[in-house]
Amino acid sequence: MPDAAAAGSAASFGTRLRSAMQKHGQLCVGIDPHPALLESWGLNDDADGLERFSLTVLEAVGEGVAALKPQVALFERHGSRGLAALEKLLAAAAAAEVLTIADAKRGDIGSTMAAYAHAWLADGSPLAADAVTLSPYLGYESLRPALDLAAGTGRGVFVLALTSNPEGASVQHAGGADSVARRIVEAASADNAAADRDGTLGSVGLVVGATVADAPAQLGLDLAALNGPVLAPGLGAQGATGADLRRTFGRAYGNVLATSSREILRAGPDPQGLRSAVESTLEMLAD
Numbered sequence: 001m002p003d004a005a006a007a008g009s010a011a012s013f014g015t016r017l018r019s020a021m022q023k024h025g026q027l028c029v030g031i032d033p034h035p036a037l038l039e040s041w042g043l044n045d046d047a048d049g050l051e052r053f054s055l056t057v058l059e060a061v062g063e064g065v066a067a068l069k070p071q072v073a074l075f076e077r078h079g080s081r082g083l084a085a086l087e088k089l090l091a092a093a094a095a096a097e098v099l100t101i102a103d104a105k106r107g108d109i110g111s112t113m114a115a116y117a118h119a120w121l122a123d124g125s126p127l128a129a130d131a132v133t134l135s136p137y138l139g140y141e142s143l144r145p146a147l148d149l150a151a152g153t154g155r156g157v158f159v160l161a162l163t164s165n166p167e168g169a170s171v172q173h174a175g176g177a178d179s180v181a182r183r184i185v186e187a188a189s190a191d192n193a194a195a196d197r198d199g200t201l202g203s204v205g206l207v208v209g210a211t212v213a214d215a216p217a218q219l220g221l222d223l224a225a226l227n228g229p230v231l232a233p234g235l236g237a238q239g240a241t242g243a244d245l246r247r248t249f250g251r252a253y254g255n256v257l258a259t260s261s262r263e264i265l266r267a268g269p270d271p272q273g274l275r276s277a278v279e280s281t282l283e284m285l286a287d
């Protein structure tokens, strides 16, 4: 993150993301160094492999997309050395002013949540990213330490609302007209409405899978009223297309940040291959 933002005086995450989306399009590239991908790139499944993999993606496509989203679990597989590789990626992306979303899906009771928030959202933390994914299933309000810290440091959050996996519906659709997902969308919308916003996009985002088809409409979710970014995973490897995104998000589509990992990463390690995969995904999103 640029120094001025670290000092809390710069634009909010929502404003910075809006400007990155206007410049580069609505695509986030996921950095998910799965063992099979490392092998196909000719890299070892170890911390050095993770570092080479991550920095190759950053150098090849980082400055041509709105954001990068490292999948924290795939770094944690390698313990402290894996996390050190993630720290290097986050620092290199910040130096290049490429936005990062740490996909950590954290959620816990408030006192513990404060520690997670510090790890991913505090100025000076070795793992600080521009935004982090959060799981609200201990109650949306349990996330308050992260929501507050993000607001205070010019960072953002993406709260799971309707996840891309088929199992998610059993919890997220529960409750009928007053569904779990709807409560989360409404809580995030209220936070964006209450924030002292310096731009057009709030910094409290949601995760809604590109694969959820007409679930937002069926559940009566007003994603346009969120006035915040919607991170949409599920393109490519999970089967969703650009047309699915437009159908699912309707008038909220302009606030959608589609994210794709394996489909793009399979085109590496050749930087030109990665760039071509990004270009064709961006074309699909713009169609």
Ligand SMILES: O=C(O)c1cc(=O)[nH]c(=O)n1[C@@H]1O[C@H](COP(=O)(O)O)[C@@H](O)[C@H]1O
Pocket (backbone or CB within 6 Å): 030, 032, 071, 103, 133, 162, 163, 164, 165, 207, 208, 209, 233, 234, 235, 236, 237, 238, 259, 260, 261, 262, 263
């Ligand atoms: O928060 C996420 O990014 C996420 C939420 C969700 O509902 N579904 C989902 O697939 N993800 C993440 O998005 C990435 C999708 O990877 P690909 O299927 O390879 O594009 C993985 O890192 C998932 O953990």
